[in-house]
Amino acid sequence: MSPSPLSDPSGLAALSDELGHLLRAEAASLGDVVDVAAKWVPGTAGASITSYRGAHFTTDAATDERVRRADALQYDLGSGPCVDAVLDDAIYHPDDLLTDGRWPEFGSRVAHEEGYRSLLSYRLHTGIDEVVSGLNLYADEPGAYDDTSVARGLLVATRAAAVIAGRKMSHLQKALESSRDIGAAVGVLMSAHKVTREQAFDLLSIASQRRNRRLRDVAAEVVESGWLQQRSEGAQA
Structure with missing residues (x-):
């Protein structure tokens, strides 16, 4: 009431x-x-x-x-x-x-x-x-x-x-739950760059946009290689 x-x-x-x-x-x-x-x-x-x-x-x-x-x-x-x-x-x-x-x-x-x-x-x-x-x-x-x-x-x-x-955290949580590779990649980036979970997810998202690749594919690459490639192959400075 x-x-x-x-x-x-x-x-x-x-x-x-x-x-x-x-x-x-x-x-x-x-x-x-x-x-x-x-x-x-x-x-x-x-x-x-x-x-x-x-x-x-x-x-x-x-x-x-x-x-x-x-x-x-x-x-x-x-x-x-x-x-x-x-x-x-x-x-x-x-x-x-x-x-x-x-x-x-x-x-x-x-x-x-x-x-x-x-x-x-x-x-x-x-x-x-x-x-x-x-x-x-x-x-x-x-x-x-x-x-x-x-x-x-x-x-x-x-x-x-x-x-x-709340919208930001919900988007992050759904992404982490949808792919084990995304969650693992976030952990790799948190450790490598000394950033928060949200900041690590943002790094993945930015790389996905810049390279025009799916987020989960970029995440799998990070898990395998241990580092994040920001530029697409053949990109010019």
Whole structure:
């Protein structure tokens, strides 16, 4: 039973209940997370999750195309609350994008082109070194977000990070269970390179992509040879 509005005036306990239920679902997705954010953070017109991989920003989930366009504008400019929250490991909360002097070009364009005036951006702490992510909440009105909104958004950000980390670990676990060679190769790489299990799996995955070979075939080669070949035969430097 969810807490009543009188016993939970900030809505945090009820939001936590819904997020907890979401995380217990095997099919939980980042799309579900942004939908919950838009529902539970008052004033939110749209929400998204940004990832930063290999010096490139992408939107992994969004409530609608309008949000995706606003995210893309930040990526193109290389400036905005979303970009800076991810890079600076901070929370950014501009009350009015049209007048905030920190992101003048983005603020003016997103206000006039997409109609957004307020934004909440959070860095997501997933524990995955190679991928940095952020949660973005867009509002149509200036001053849309108060302290309660910021607290609710932070709770959503915390659970979003758990979903991302869980998906990563689930993918790793399924791969290890599907092939004894993959598990053995991960062990070889952990010992040889003094890396974690997740990092060793990433090394295998990168080699598989670069060489256009199945992961299990690359793993079998590592088990046999004791080392990991990154480049395909005949590749040019």
